[in-house]
Amino acid sequence: xxxxxxxxxxxxxxxxxxxxxxxxxxxxxxxxxxxxxxxxxxxxxxxxxxxxxxxxxxxxxxxxxxxxxxxxxxxxxxxxxxxxxxxxxxxxxxxxxxxxxxxxxxxxxxxxxxxxxxxxxxxxxxxxxxxxxxxxxxxxxxxxxxxxxxxxxxxxxxxxxxxxxxxxxxxxxxxxxxxxxxxxxxxxxxxxxxxxxxxxxxxxxxxxxxxxxxxxxxxxxxxxxxxxxxxxxxxxxxxxxxxxxxxxxxxxxxxxxxxxxxxxxxxxxxxxxxxxxxxxxxxxxxxxxxxxxxxxxxxxxxxxxxxxxxxxxxxxxxxxxxxxxxxxxxxxxxxxxxxxxxxxxxxxxxxxxxxxxxxxxxxxxxxxxxxxxxxxxxxxxxxxxxxxxxxxxxxxxxxxxxxxxxxxxxxxxxxxxxxxxxxxxxxxxxxxxxxxxxxxxxxxxxxxxxxxxxxxxxxxxxxxxxxxxxxxxxxxxxxxxxxxxxxxxxxxxxxxxxxxxxxxxxxxxxxxxxxxxxxxxxxxxxxxxxxxxxxxxxxxxxxxxxxxxxxxxxxxxxxxxxxxxxxxxxxxxxxxxxxxxxxxxxxxxxxxxxxxxxxxxxxxxxxxxxxxxxxxxxxxxxxxxxxxxxxxxxxxxxxxxxxxxxxxxxxxxxxxxxxxxxxxxxxxxxxxxxxxxxxxxxxxxxxxxxxxxx
Ligand code: ADP
Ligand code: MG
Numbered sequence: 187x188x189x190x191x192x193x194x195x196x197x198x199x200x201x202x203x204x205x206x207x208x209x210x211x212x213x214x215x216x217x218x219x220x221x222x223x224x225x226x227x228x229x230x231x232x233x234x235x236x237x238x239x240x241x242x243x244x245x246x247x248x249x250x251x252x253x254x255x256x257x258x259x260x261x262x263x264x265x266x267x268x269x270x271x272x273x274x275x276x277x278x279x280x281x282x283x284x285x286x287x288x289x290x291x292x293x294x295x296x297x298x299x300x301x302x303x304x305x306x307x308x309x310x311x312x313x314x315x316x317x318x319x320x321x322x323x324x325x326x327x328x329x330x331x332x333x334x335x336x337x338x339x340x341x342x343x344x345x346x347x348x349x350x351x352x353x354x355x356x357x358x359x360x361x362x363x364x365x366x367x368x369x370x371x372x373x374x375x376x377x378x379x380x381x382x383x384x385x386x387x388x389x390x391x392x393x394x395x396x397x398x399x400x401x402x403x404x405x406x407x408x409x410x411x412x413x414x415x416x417x418x419x420x421x422x423x424x425x426x427x428x429x430x431x432x433x434x435x436x437x438x439x440x441x442x443x444x445x446x447x448x449x450x451x452x453x454x455x456x457x458x459x460x461x462x463x464x465x466x467x468x469x470x471x472x473x474x475x476x477x478x479x480x481x482x483x484x485x486x487x488x489x490x491x492x493x494x495x496x497x498x499x500x501x502x503x504x505x506x507x508x509x510x511x512x513x514x515x516x517x518x519x520x521x522x523x524x525x526x527x528x529x530x531x532x533x534x535x536x537x538x539x540x541x542x543x544x545x546x547x548x549x550x551x552x553x554x555x556x557x558x559x560x561x562x563x564x565x566x567x568x569x570x571x572x573x574x575x576x577x578x579x580x581x582x583x584x585x586x587x588x589x590x591x592x593x594x595x596x597x598x599x600x601x602x603x604x605x606x607x608x609x610x611x612x613x614x615x616x617x618x619x620x621x622x623x624x625x626x627x628x629x630x631x632x633x634x635x636x637x638x639x640x641x642x643x644x645x646x647x648x649x650x651x652x653x654x655x656x657x658x659x660x661x662x663x664x665x666x667x668x669x670x671x672x673x674x675x676x677x678x679x680x681x682x683x684x685x686x687x688x689x690x691x692x693x694x695x696x697x698x699x700x701x702x703x704x705x706x707x708x709x710x711x712x713x714x715x716x717x718x719x720x721x722x723x724x725x726x727x728x729x730x731x732x733x734x735x736x737x738x739x740x741x742x743x744x745x746x747x748x749x750x751x752x753x754x755x756x757x758x759x760x761x762x763x764x765x766x767x768x769x770x771x772x773x774x775x776x777x778x779x780x781x782x783x784x785x786x787x788x789x790x791x792x793x794x795x796x797x798x799x800x801x802x803x804x805x806x807x808x809x810x811x812x813x814x815x816x817x818x819x820x821x822x823x824x825x826x827x828x829x830x831x832x833x834x835x836x837x838x839x840x841x842x843x844x845x846x847x848x849x850x851x852x853x854x855x856x857x858x859x860x861x862x863x864x865x866x867x868x869x870x871x872x873x874x875x876x877x878x879x880x
Contacts, residue, residue, distance in 0.1 A: 187363045190217040190354070191869060198353045200346070208341045209350075213834070218869070220354045221365065221386050222834060223347070224409070225334035227402060231300055232329050232394040238273030240310055244303045247328065248312075249320065250275070255291045267291050269299070276303070276310040278317070296320040331391040332398075351390055358383070368862045368869065369415060373854055377414065377847050385411040404840055413836035414844055414851070419870035420833075421629055421852035422863045428479065428630035429856075431599060434608045436477040437580050441469045443503030445532050446496055452531065453492065460638040461489055467634045468497045468612065472581070478610035481628060483619060484636030485806040486770025487643065490614045491524050493636070494583045497612050498525075502534055502561045506580025509602075509609075510564045513586050515540050515716060516723070520745065521585065522564045529562060539565035539574070542716060570602075581610045586617075616770070617763050620811045622842040629849075646773040648781045648801045650757075650794065659753055659782055660701050666751045666780075667705050667732040673751035674771055675735045678759050687737050688713045694755070695735040706730060711737040738764070740771060747775035757783040757800075758793045762813040765797075766806055815839055834870070 195214055196206050206215070214220055235246040250271035258266050265288055267278040278299060280287070291297075301315030320326060336347040358365055367382050374381065380388075385408040392401065400406045404413075450457075457465065464482055471478035484490045498508040510525070512518040522538050529536060537551050537560040554560045558577035563569060582602050602609040613631065624633055651659070663673050675698065677691040688711040695709045708722040708731040725731045727746050734740075734749075738760070752772045757765055765783070773779035783797055799812050855863045 187361060189366055190221060190358070190364045191366075193217045193364075195220055195350070198350050200349065205342070205346075208339065211339045212337065212342065217354050217357070218365070220350055221358070221390075222412070223336060223351065224389050224412075224835065226337050227335050228332040228392060228398060229300070229335060230394060230398075231333050232331065234298070234328065236273035237269070237271045237276055237310075240274070240276065240303045242303055242305050242310065245301070246303065247298060247300050248276075249296065249298045252291055252293055252295045252297065254293060255288065257288070265291070269297060276312065277306055277308075278315055279306065279311050279313045281314070290319070298326055331393055332396065334390055355387065355390060358387070366865070368866050369418075369851075370855065370858055370862065372858075373851055376854075377851060379411045379414060380408065382411070382415065384408070404837060409835070410841070410844065413833075413841045414848060415866065416833060416836045416870050417626065417841065417844065417848045418851050418855065419866040420626060421848050422856060423867045423871055424626075424629040425852055425856060426863070426867070431479070431608070431630075432476050434477060434603065434606060435475050436608055436610050437501075437504070437506060437578075438475040439472045439500045439504040439506065439580065441473050441500065443500065445499040445503040445534070448532050449495060449499060449528055452528070455640065457492070458489065458636075458638055458640055460484075460636045461493055464634040464636050465493055465496050467632075468493070469500065471632070472497065472500050472610055477608050478581075478612065479631050480611070480634055481613045481615065481619075481624075481631040482634045482636065483615055483617075483624075485639065486616045486767060487639055487774055488616075488636040489640055490585075490616070490636060491521065492528075494585075494612060494614060495525060495528050497581060498562060498583065499529070499532075499534075501580040501610070502529075504580070506578050507555070507558060507560070507576050508562045508581045508583065509569050509576070509579060510562070510583040510585065511569050512564075512566060515542065515566055516719065516740075517585060518564055518566050519720065525562060525564060534562055535560040536562045536564060539563055539568055541566060541568045543568070576604075579604070579609045581612065584611065584613045586615060616767060616806070617810060620807070620814050622838045622845060623814065626838060626845070642776060644773060644776075644778060645804045646752075646769055646779045646781050648769065648783065648804075650783045650785065650797045650801055652787045652789075653755070653784050654787060656784065659784055660698070662780075662782065663698075663733060663751065663753070664702055664705070667702075670748075671751060671777060672726065672729065672731070672746065672749040673733050673753070674740065674749060675733060676740070676752065676754045676768055677735065677737055678754065678756045685713070687711065691735055691737050698733065698735060702733070705732040707733045707735060709735045710740065738768065740768070745774060746771070748777075750775065750777040750779040752779075752781045754781065754783050756786055757797055758785050758789055762796065762799060762809045762816075763806070765800055766809045769800070 193216060194206075195201055195209055195217060196203070197217065198220075201209070209215070212223060214223055229245055231247050233247065234249050235244070237248050237250060240246065240248070248269070248271065250269040252267055252269055253275070254268040256266055258264050262281055265280040265283045267280070269276060269278055296319065297317050298320055299312060299315040299317040301312035304311050304313060318326065334348065334351070336344060336351070338344055338347060362383055365383050365386065369379065369382070373379070388408040389412075397406070401409070468478070468480060471480055482490055482493060494510065498510070501508050510521055512521055518540060522536065526536055537554055539548075539551055543551060552574060555563055556575050556577055579602055599608065599611065619628060663675070666673055675694065677687065677694050691709060691711045695707060699707050708726055710719050710722050714722075722731070722734070726734045729748060749772050752769060754765065754768060769781045772781060783800065785793075785797065796816065799809060803809060855866065
């Protein structure tokens with residue numbers, strides 16, 4: 187029995203090369219794809235409704251007799267057909283009609299129509315209904331199931347799709363085994379799931395008494411059955427990647443050493459309870475000879491850096507090397523500063539490697555890395571170029587991971603591998619990842635959460651106001667700086683164009699310099715030369731500058747405790763999580779801090795509500811969850827373009843309650859039936875399955 191997944195859609199009647207191409211745009215290439223192309227909604231053509239009981243918005247079948255048909259010349263010429271059935275009457279309205287059509291719709295003719303009921307000027311109407319003439323000798327049958335309405339695309343008609351799906355269902359009727367059930371019987375029972383065959387057939391041909399609300403919401407058990415299987419396949423894929431990776435060995439590092447002790451003693455603060463907990467989770471991992479894959483989540487300012495420094499020292503103390511990678515040069519530099527400050531006094535050699543380092547200087551650094559003269563390398567992605575080879579890389583730390591995406595994370599894993607050893611991986615992110623995503627897109631990682639801030643932090647007071655109050659805002663900046671505080675002014679633009687964004691920042695700086703002549707103002711954006719950027723940041727950090735005008739380049743990591751005011755222009759153009767990151771640049775010192783979100787009027791009510799979330803909460807998890815609900819997982823993960831976690835049927839928000847079951851189910855399938863596990867991944871992820879080996 188050939189599986190539907192191995193049969194091309196061109197096997198169906200009426201599908202040639204041309205239409206196959208168009209169907210491919212709907213993601214349909216095999217007969218299995220045809221079956222998984224589910225209806226958006228349904229029409230009820232299973233019974234004839236009395237006209238007297240119709241309500242506006244109903245989509246129904248009616249039958250009646252024509253009392254009158256006439257052409258009206260109003261604003262638009264139209265053919266109006268008055269139809270009644272003894273319970274009531276309505277008009278059929280046609281803007282386009284032929285003479286023949288008009289003559290056919292004469293008084294006394296009986297019609298069956300399907301259409302949407304609208305209210306017209308004098309009574310209810312159906313505009314351009316589908317209709318058929320009824321004759322006494324051959325009674326028309328009604329449908330006995332609901333009629334599916336499928337998502338279509340240009341050149342693929344609704345009726346074509348219905349036809350193709352009809353053909354496929356017939357095929358399935360003759361040989362049901364062509365749609366292989368991949369879920370083991372005991373799993374179906376445990377989670378009370380129907381068979382795949384039942385679920386699919388039901389969704390294409392639901393009985394008239396089905397709860398349509400449930401179907402529309404995607405919450406019918408038949409839909410949930412499919413969503414469950416899809417999420418299960420994703421989960422299995424990530425767990426498989428993880429299991430494969432765990433077969434490779436890493437170096438085990440003793441939990442305690444002299445260097446770690448020395449750093450803890452030298453720190454001007456003691457670690458918070460949350461930090462201590464995460465540090466000990468990492469210690470345990472690093473003491474194993476299987477690779478650590480740990481994601482440390484901690485809100486902005488929660489103190490992730492020092493946690494990673496302790497992890498680094500566990501490896502370095504045992505004679506191994508550590509690489510720390512940040513997404514931007516600015517951040518990498520900041521890490522370099524922190525690590526130098528903490529580790530250099532302990533005798534640790536630190537090198538610096540970014541794309542900017544060229545020629546001889548670069549060669550020297552590479553040589554020192556290879557010969558193990560340096561124990562720690564801080565940099566950007568440049569760390570993982572082909573010509574960089576470590577003597578003995580024991581740990582890779584990746585900061586602000588969400589910017590890299592799953593593919594890059596997995597690619598890095600590969601790069602770090604030497605012979606049959608792989609470095610431990612510690613990933614740090616300030617974007618709180620909602621549980622739903624943690625359990626799906628990150629299922630191959632263990633999770634640690636730093637769920638508290640160091641003592642003494644004050645929440646940032648946030649206000650949302652219109653740009654018409656710009657003068658007041660400028661006055662706030664003046665007042666804050668007069669008190670010896672510092673401020674950020676962040677310019678954003680919706681265009682992806684960096685050039686425009688930088689121009690906007692330059693213009694803003696000019697205007698602010700005019701309005702605030704007494705202040706020292708600096709400017710950083712993506713097109714300012716690195717040396718100059720460093721210089722400006724340095725001046726801001728030392729307090730020589732009062733106000734820093736910047737683009738979103740300062741989004742992550744920058745740490746200037748004396749800055750207590752942040753203005754964000756056009757916040758409506760950014761995601762909530764991103765705004766929360768930006769806002770995290772203030773509130774790092776002892777002063778009351780403020781963030782002013784200055785939107786461009788007019789702003790929709792919905793957009794205002796969205797911004798209000800930031801005013802109401804400083805909890806990054808709540809904010810990320812809202813962001814996820816409003817904008818989808820791609821935005822939150824920063825992988826919108828790569829199409830990761832693109833689901834066909836499941837919806838992470840709608841279906842989040844089944845995730846616990848999905849996780850248990852995935853483990854069950856992998857254990858009981860590895861062949862089915864592989865087949866599931868192939869069915870739902872197809873070629874994308876290979877991302878474990880990019
Ligand atoms: P993030 O988690 O955003 O990367 P950082 O690691 O940059 O946060 O830490 C923010 C600031 O808090 C730094 O100045 C850091 O030295 C300081 N810090 C970290 N841990 C503590 C602590 N336990 N007590 C006081 N300050 C701390
Ligand atoms: Mg950080």
